[in-house]
Amino acid sequence: MGATELNASQKDRVGYVRIQDIPVLNQDHCRMRDSQRVERIINEFVCGGPERMQVVSDFDYTITKQRTDDGVAVPSSFGIFNSCKSLPDNFKEEIDKLFHKYHPIEIDPHMPISEKVQYMIEWWTQSGKLATGFAFDLTELDQMTSQFKHALRDGTHELFDALLRLQIPVLVFSAGLGNSVVSLMEQANIMQPNVKVVSNFLRYRDGLLDGFQEPMIHIFNKNETVLEGGEYYELVHTRDHIIVMGDSLGDADMAAGVPSSSHILKIGFLFHHVEANMEKYMNAFDIVLVDDQTMSVPQALLALIDKRHQLRHPHGSNGTAPVQAQLQSASL
Numbered sequence: 578m579g580a581t582e583l584n585a586s587q588k589d590r591v592g593y594v595r596i597q598d599i600p601v602l603n604q605d606h607c608r609m610r611d612s613q614r615v616e617r618i619i620n621e622f623v624c625g626g627p628e629r630m631q632v633v634s635d636f637d638y639t640i641t642k643q644r645t646d647d648g649v650a651v652p653s654s655f656g657i658f659n660s661c662k663s664l665p666d667n668f669k670e671e672i673d674k675l676f677h678k679y680h681p682i683e684i685d686p687h688m689p690i691s692e693k694v695q696y697m698i699e700w701w702t703q704s705g706k707l708a709t710g711f712a713f714d715l716t717e718l719d720q721m722t723s724q725f726k727h728a729l730r731d732g733t734h735e736l737f738d739a740l741l742r743l744q745i746p747v748l749v750f751s752a753g754l755g756n757s758v759v760s761l762m763e764q765a766n767i768m769q770p771n772v773k774v775v776s777n778f779l780r781y782r783d784g785l786l787d788g789f790q791e792p793m794i795h796i797f798n799k800n801e802t803v804l805e806g807g808e809y810y811e812l813v814h815t816r817d818h819i820i821v822m823g824d825s826l827g828d829a830d831m832a833a834g835v836p837s838s839s840h841i842l843k844i845g846f847l848f849h850h851v852e853a854n855m856e857k858y859m860n861a862f863d864i865v866l867v868d869d870q871t872m873s874v875p876q877a878l879l880a881l882i883d884k885r886h887q888l889r890h891p892h893g894s895n896g897t898a899p900v901q902a903q904l905q906s907a908s909l
């Protein structure tokens with residue numbers, strides 16, 4: 578998008594980055610539909626520097642692993658909440674009924690999205706209604722999430738440390754349960770001031786649960802259009818170099834709503850039904866990583882951006898506006 582073709586001599590100039598010189602992008606399990614386009618965008622990112630970057634990431638099975646070393650399955654953010662022991666007896670039963678009714682609709686390959694949206698709104702609304710009228714102590718959620726703080730992709734800490742050092746805002750977008758997401762990220766020490774979680778958070782009224790806070794984030798509005806006009810959008814919308822990371826096809830659209838002149842690099846983690854899904858993932862994402870349980874690719878991209886930045890600002894001043902402290906508290 579917008580990137581002009583460079584001729585061979587321009588590519589030979591000092592500092593131009595070539596895909597063949599980035600080892601993680603040359604691994605067998607790293608696939609690209611259009612490696613020239615990826616190369617162009619990476620060079621835009623490196624030239625633009627950290628002050629033009631933002632990261633938008635899904636949470637479940639993108640920040641957490643799709644497959645753990647010990648084979649223990651990592652529950653989703655809703656799954657973590659649903660397994661809390663103090664929830665009323667009928668809660669789990671009713672929430673499972675909803676899952677069995679609506680999940681087949683969510684993954685139905687024949688129903689058009691326009692038709693699915695209403696069902697998904699119904700599902701999230703009814704889940705919220707079930708989570709109403711009883712006490713729930715959030716420390717129970719912390720106890721549950723602490724069991725899974727080691728289930729983040731390898732290199733997640735290093736990635737988040739680099740993003741903080743470079744003052745790059747990170748938006749974690751989840752149509753799951755925000756309280757589980759934040760709790761797990763806090764337990765794993767990656768809930769830093771440059772990180773904002775946009776998701777569904779439990780609401781309390783008179784000490785009892787009262788469903789989810791507005792706005793509802795479901796799988797079909799999980800993109801930057803729900804942020805438009807809000808404080809967070811104002812803080813990041815000038816950052817037009819965007820890395821998007823996700824494990825579901827729909828995650829590829831999370832940056833929808835940013836200005837069309839933006840350069841967006843989409844990284845997709847593919848694990849289930851690799852052969853059947855490959856074509857769709859290759860069309861939706863710029864880089865498809867097959868059964869990769871690490872953050873090596875985004876780390877390598879940041880290292881390139883960082884290296885050029887250090888050359889330009891050897892004394893540590895990065896010229897970045899100090900917006901990070903406001904990010905977490907920014908309203909939508």
Ligand SMILES: C[n+]1cn([C@@H]2O[C@H](COP(=O)(O)OP(=O)(O)O)[C@@H](O)[C@H]2O)c2nc(N)[nH]c(=O)c21
Pocket residue numbers: 635636637638639653655656659672675676680683700701704750751752753796799825
């Ligand atoms: C309302 N609701 C939605 N989901 C699932 O939560 C997922 C959240 O969507 P997502 O944020 O794209 O998460 P992902 O990273 O796991 O893909 C959806 O794909 C739904 O299948 C839900 N899952 C459970 N267990 N319980 C629920 O009430 C519920």
Ligand SMILES: [Mg+2]
Pocket residue numbers: 635636637638639823824825
């Ligand atoms: Mg996911």
